[in-house]
Amino acid sequence: MKKSHIIVLVVIAAAIAIIVSTAGDASTYVDFGQAMAMSTSGNSKEIHVVGQLKKDAQGKIIGIEEGSDHVSFSFLMIDDKGQEQKVYYNQPMPADFTRSEKVVVIGSYVANDFRASKILLKCPSKYQDEKKLNV
Numbered sequence: 001m002k003k004s005h006i007i008v009l010v011v012i013a014a015a016i017a018i019i020v021s022t023a024g025d026a027s028t029y030v031d032f033g034q035a036m037a038m039s040t041s042g043n044s045k046e047i048h049v050v051g052q053l054k055k056d057a058q059g060k061i062i063g064i065e066e067g068s069d070h071v072s073f074s075f076l077m078i079d080d081k082g083q084e085q086k087v088y089y090n091q092p093m094p095a096d097f098t099r100s101e102k103v104v105v106i107g108s109y110v111a112n113d114f115r116a117s118k119i120l121l122k123c124p125s126k127y128q129d130e131k132k133l134n135v
Contacts, residue, residue, distance in 0.1 A: 029049065029104070031081040031083060032083045036109055036112075044108070046117060047108055048104055048106050050102060050103070050104045051079035052077065052103060053075060067090075072090040073089055074088045075087055077103060077105065086113070096121060099123055103121060103122075104121075105119055
């Protein structure tokens with residue numbers, strides 16, 4: 001076998017190894033029920049849950065509480081299936097958190113508490129379609 005064939009095989013094997021290792025890190029969005037089931041079955045990976053902040057009848061956000069350390073906070077989130085869960089976050093509140101349309105929390109359950117390590121926000125678009133602006 002030629003050296004060039006061996007090098008090509010090594011490169012192909014390395015590419016396959018990279019693809020397989022990154023596919024294992026891929027995550028899908030789940031609801032709180034699925035996240036709890038994954039956690040109780042021994043899944044220690046971080047889980048992505050998508051939802052929105054809980055609002056009252058007037059549309060005001062409710063359930064945000066400052067942590068005892070005055071840095072962390074917790075909030076009530078409702079997933080896409082309508083299940084409500086209190087989420088704890090040990091970082092300061094992200095900018096525009098209360099203006100976000102959707103929230104993605106990345107974390108895991110500790111006992112019955114969802115502990116987020118990251119929060120991703122989908123804020124209202126500053127850029128709207130021309131049709132909406134002209135109506």
